[in-house]
Amino acid sequence: MSPSSLDELIESLRCLPGVGPKSAQRMAYHLLQRDQHGAARLGRALIHALEVLRHCERCNSFTEERVCPRCANPRRDATLLCVVEMPADLAMIEQTHSYSGLYYVLMGRLSPLDGVGPRELRLDKLLARATEEGVREVILATNFTNEGEATAHTVASLLAARGVKVSRLSRGVPVGGELEHTDIGTIAQALVERRAV
Amino acid sequence: MSPSSLDELIESLRCLPGVGPKSAQRMAYHLLQRDQHGAARLGRALIHALEVLRHCERCNSFTEERVCPRCANPRRDATLLCVVEMPADLAMIEQTHSYSGLYYVLMGRLSPLDGVGPRELRLDKLLARATEEGVREVILATNFTNEGEATAHTVASLLAARGVKVSRLSRGVPVGGELEHTDIGTIAQALVERRAV
Numbered sequence: 001m002s003p004s005s006l007d008e009l010i011e012s013l014r015c016l017p018g019v020g021p022k023s024a025q026r027m028a029y030h031l032l033q034r035d036q037h038g039a040a041r042l043g044r045a046l047i048h049a050l051e052v053l054r055h056c057e058r059c060n061s062f063t064e065e066r067v068c069p070r071c072a073n074p075r076r077d078a079t080l081l082c083v084v085e086m087p088a089d090l091a092m093i094e095q096t097h098s099y100s101g102l103y104y105v106l107m108g109r110l111s112p113l114d115g116v117g118p119r120e121l122r123l124d125k126l127l128a129r130a131t132e133e134g135v136r137e138v139i140l141a142t143n144f145t146n147e148g149e150a151t152a153h154t155v156a157s158l159l160a161a162r163g164v165k166v167s168r169l170s171r172g173v174p175v176g177g178e179l180e181h182t183d184i185g186t187i188a189q190a191l192v193e194r195r196a197v
Numbered sequence: 198m199s200p201s202s203l204d205e206l207i208e209s210l211r212c213l214p215g216v217g218p219k220s221a222q223r224m225a226y227h228l229l230q231r232d233q234h235g236a237a238r239l240g241r242a243l244i245h246a247l248e249v250l251r252h253c254e255r256c257n258s259f260t261e262e263r264v265c266p267r268c269a270n271p272r273r274d275a276t277l278l279c280v281v282e283m284p285a286d287l288a289m290i291e292q293t294h295s296y297s298g299l300y301y302v303l304m305g306r307l308s309p310l311d312g313v314g315p316r317e318l319r320l321d322k323l324l325a326r327a328t329e330e331g332v333r334e335v336i337l338a339t340n341f342t343n344e345g346e347a348t349a350h351t352v353a354s355l356l357a358a359r360g361v362k363v364s365r366l367s368r369g370v371p372v373g374g375e376l377e378h379t380d381i382g383t384i385a386q387a388l389v390e391r392r393a394v
Contacts, residue, residue, distance in 0.1 A: 002259070002284065002288070003249075003250060003259060003260050003261045003265075004261075005242070005245050005246045005249045005250055005261060006246060006250060006259050008242045008245070008246070009242040009243060009245075009246040011242075012235070012238045012239040012241075012242035012243075013239060013242075015228065015232050015235025015236065015238065015239055016213075016224050016227070016228070016239075017223060017224060017227045018220075023215075025285055026214060026285075027213050027214060028246075029283060029284065029285070029304075030213070030214045031212065031213070031243070032246065032247070032250060032259060033304050033305070035212050036247055038209070038212025039212065039243050039246075039247055040243070040244065040247055041209045041212065042209040042210060042212055042213075042240075042243055043239075043240045043241075043242075043243030043244040043247070044209075044240075044244070045202070045205045045206040045208075045209035045210075045240075046206060046209075046228070046236050046237070046239055046240030046243070047237065047240040047241070047244075048202050048205070048206075049202045049203060049205070049206040049225075049229065049236075050229070050233055050236055050237055050240070052200075052202050053200060053202055053203060053229060062199070062200060062203050062229060063200050064200045064201075064202060068200075086226055087199065087226065088222055088223075088226070091199070107226075107230050108230070
């Protein structure tokens with residue numbers, strides 16, 4: 001009995017990750033009743049983003065140009081290529097202000113259970129980029145989750161086979177971290193990978 | 198450094214209730230990377246819904262017409278008017294198939310802390326509807342939360358002052374409920390409101 005445009009809106013909201021039927025309903029009512037301005041803005045932003053955003057030919061991240069401003073920046077160190085899972089990871093590394101090389105964004109991770117293998121992740125594109133002339137080292141900065149680790153391992157093997165120098169972010173106790181509140185696995189890893197001082 | 202259309206999309210997603218900066222980012226990447234079809238559909242659904250949906254002149258729920266099909270249905274019992282907070286509540290009552298009267302949807306509840314008083318909730322509109330000729334009884338079906346109860350109490354006083362017969366959904370142990378797993382407050386209420394058999 002509810003109007004079809006409302007049903008369609010509720011159903012459409014379910015494409016958002018983690019949004020089930022109840023949340024979708026709540027969101028629809030909220031938008032229509034309390035935030036029509038926000039709803040209109042979201043509608044326009046979605047349609048505009050789909051229209052103008054594409055993947056950078058160099059780093060595979062989202063951009064509005066053929067090559068994103070970061071990859072086109074001659075002041076970045078083109079001998080270093082840092083591989084991350086998502087643009088959010090890239091943003092975190094940028095925020096450290098301690099890396100001036102370039103990036104390659106996988107836009108995901110190997111996840112066999114979800115049907116994401118080397119082909120779906122387009123690892124061929126990464127390999128082509130990483131074996132370009134001028135790349136001296138590839139830094140793997142995928143997450144330290146099971147899937148991130150598996151991804152790093154696979155990429156490392158593929159690159160090593162092509163004679164590319166590969167490194168991985170170090171693991172250990174977080175800066176400012178107390179051992180008492182650090183998980184056992186991390187402490188074990190920090191012991192194995194201890195550094196001479 | 199991220200493209201403005203992506204930033205705008207992420208910012209726009211934050212108009213959804215319960216969506217913070219991290220979720221908005223995750224949603225944007227998901228839509229752009231994994232569900233462009235869903236994103237386009239959502240964009241269109243938002244814009245279309247805003248364009249065609251309005252409040253029914255009779256029940257205040259969302260509709261695409263001046264008066265919604267339910268209110269216009271001559272087979273519904275126009276002597277009964279059931280007051281609910283949201284369209285989702287109306288849908289629940291309809292699913293019981295044990296009510297054939299009409300509805301009035303408040304589109305919210307009194308919530309002084311959020312600045313929603315009788316004026317913001319447009320109780321004048323409800324009063325005008327409830328005092329129309331032909332309405333024999335108003336059934337208050339707001340939630341049994343603090344705010345829902347306060348709303349029912351206020352509406353009941355206003356209607357009683359105008360000589361309208363008012364009732365409230367009964368409270369008690371849920372059908373199929375076991376006392377052992379029912380909260381104390383509900384049991385206490387069920388004792389106070391016990392019915393002669």
